[in-house]
Structures are given as C-alpha cells and as structure tokens.
Amino acid sequence: xxxxxxxxxxxxxxxxxxxxxxxxxxxxxxxxxxxxxxxxxxxxxxxxxxxxxxxxxxxxxxxxxxxxxxxxxxxxxxxxxxxxxxxxxxxxxxxxxxxxxxxxxxxxxxxxxxxxxxxxxxxxxxxxxxxxxxxxxxxxxxxxxxxxxxxxxxxxxxxxxxxxxxxxxxxxxxxxxxxxxxxxxxxxxxxxxxxxxxxxxxxxxxxxxxxxxxxxxxxxxxxxxxxxxxxxxxxxxxxxxxxxxxxxxxxxxxxxxxxxxxxxxxxxxxxxxxxxxxxxxxxx
Numbered sequence: 422x423x424x425x426x427x428x429x430x431x432x433x434x435x436x437x438x439x440x441x442x443x444x445x446x447x448x449x450x451x452x453x454x455x456x457x458x459x460x461x462x463x464x465x466x467x468x469x470x471x472x473x474x475x476x477x478x479x480x481x482x483x484x485x486x487x488x489x490x491x492x493x494x495x496x497x498x499x500x501x502x503x504x505x506x507x508x509x510x511x512x513x514x515x516x517x518x519x520x521x522x523x524x525x526x527x528x529x530x531x532x533x534x535x536x537x538x539x540x541x542x543x544x545x546x547x548x549x550x551x552x553x554x555x556x557x558x559x560x561x562x563x564x565x566x567x568x569x570x571x572x573x574x575x576x577x578x579x580x581x582x583x584x585x586x587x588x589x590x591x592x593x594x595x596x597x598x599x600x601x602x603x604x605x606x607x608x609x610x611x612x613x614x615x616x617x618x619x620x621x622x623x624x625x626x627x628x629x630x631x632x633x634x635x636x637x638x639x640x641x642x643x644x645x646x647x648x649x650x651x652x653x654x655x656x657x658x659x660x661x662x663x664x665x666x667x668x669x670x671x672x673x674x675x676x677x678x679x680x681x682x683x684x685x686x687x688x689x690x691x692x693x694x695x696x697x698x699x700x701x702x703x704x705x
Contacts, residue, residue, distance in 0.1 A: 426655065433652035433664060439645030441671035443637065445679050447504070450633040454504025455612065455621040457634065461500070462609040464638025466602075469647070473602040485594035486603060492591055493607025495584040500608070501615055502577035509570030518574035520553050520669065525582030526662040533586065538659050542702055549666040549698025555691030556669055585658045588650060597651040605642070663702040670695050 447457045480486060503519050523546045530536040591600050616623060626634075653661055670692040676682040 429652045429655040432648045433656060433661060436645045436648035436652065437665055437668050438671055439648065440641040440665075441668045441675060443641040443645075444672050445675055446633050446637040446641070448680070450626075450630050450637065452626060452630060452634075453621055454508050455501060455616050455619060456623055457637065458497075458500040458504050459609070459612040459616050459621070459623065460634040461637045461642050462497070462605055462612055464635050465642030465646075466605045466609045466638075468639050468643045469598070469602050469605055472643075473598045476596075476598045478596045478599065480595065480599055482594040485591050485600070488587060488591035489595060489600045489603035490607045492584055492587050492600075493604035494611055495580050495587060496604060497608040497611035497615075499577050499580040499584060501612060502573045502580065506570045506573035506577060509573065518571055519578045519581065520550060520666055521575065521578040522582040522585065523550070523659070523662040523666065525579050526585050526658050529582060529586045530657075530659050536657065536659065542659055542663065545698045545701030546663045546666075547698070548701065549663055549695050552691045552694030552696075552698055553666060553669050555694055556673060556688045558687070582662065585653065585662050588653045589658050593654070597647060597654065601647050601650050605646075660702055664699050666695055667699055 443461075447454075447461075450457045450460075506518075527538040527542060527546065530538060588600075591604075595603075615621075649661075649665075673682075673684060673688055673692065677684055
C-alpha cells in the first residue's frame, strides 16, 4: 500500500460508489428518516463485527477508541439531521446544503489541524459545489426559502465535516476495522436512543422495506465506509471531502436505472462541472 499510494484513491472512489446508493435505498425503504438511519447502522454493525473479530489487531491506544466513539456520535447526528431535513424540505435543497461539508472541512483543517488549504482547493471546491447546484436546478434553489428543514441540512453538513476531520486523527492510532466497528456501534446506540425518545416505528415493515434496509446496511455502510475510512487514513480530509461531492453524480446515474429517473441536459452538464472541480482539488 505504501508503494502504491494511488490505491487509497481507488478505495475512496469505491467507497463513494457504495455510499452513492444511500439516498436510493432510503427512498426504496419508504419509512421514516430516523428508522432508516437506525437500521442502516444496525445492519452495518451486525455485518462488520464478524469481520472485525477475524481481522482485529490489539488495541493499545485508548485515545483512538475515544476518537472513534466521537466519530460515531458525529456520524449518527449527521444521518439523523439529514434524513429529517429531507422529510421537512425538498430533498434536492437538503442535498445541496449537506454538500457544504468541504467548506467546513477546509475551515476546520485551518483552525484545528494547522493544514492551510491551498487556493486551488477553494477554487475546486467552489466549482464542484456549483456543479451540484446545476444538477439540482438553479430555479428550484432560487425559489426556495430557508426553513427549519434547510437549517437541519446545514447542521448535518457541519457534523459530516467534523466527522471527516476527526477520522484522520483516529485512524492514526487504530486500524480500519477497529475504528469503523467502534464508531458504527456508537452510531447505532445513538440512533437507537433517538428512535426510542421520538417513538419511531421500528417493525411491521414489508419484505421490500427489509431488503432495502439490509442492503443499506451492507453496501453503503459496511463496504462504503470501510473503504472510505481506510482512505482517510492516508488522504487529506480536505481533498477527500471535495472528492466525495461526486456522490451526487453517481446517485443521479444510478437513479436512471433503479428509479427510472431521466437525466436532463443541465444535470449532465452539472455532473461534468463537479468532476472538473474534483480534478482541480486532486490534480497534485
């Protein structure tokens, strides 16, 4: 791995491809945002624990464990807020606001990690976010008013950005399987408590819903975040967060085949703009 650093970028790409199915599977599940978020983490935890026990390494750094727990809380808050924002606002607007994460990562890296993002990072990130805006539709964004759902999406992006920054520190002392497992167990507990306090229904679903929830836990959560967490141990969070904007592009492409949604000309153009922005961030 050290002799071939490009492998980490391939892992990041694979992880992004996996998490790009998240929105589609949540839509197919057709249950509350808290419920789908809980089962995403629950089934993911059930899937990751046997792998963790098989590949586990001795844990000697308790600081890394605490960082993984913090990451689990941050990720659970991100999922809870983002899923809820979709229920209270337009999904397209919530998606755009949630993609502000690279901005918070850049600010966080500057303030807390003493990593000064380059000018090309800000330019590339701005171009990528503009591409996301084009995909969603400028008219739809201009006509929308900031409501409670939009505010939740902005807070979700902050938690997402904080997660990406914190992962880098945790991965310095824990292996990928241990870090991912501990953080996912924590996220499951946090989301379970949220569902308990909000009286969210967690059973009585159709077979189609259970299949969607199980797939949501395995593909995006286990495969996707294992690959991303491995990559984040070797790639700067500023670069990774901007690269993960491509999730919007892949989700749009997958939706054509799974949900029967047709890509318009401006959506294709926006996808190209997103990829240009990501290229600028990663070109060095």
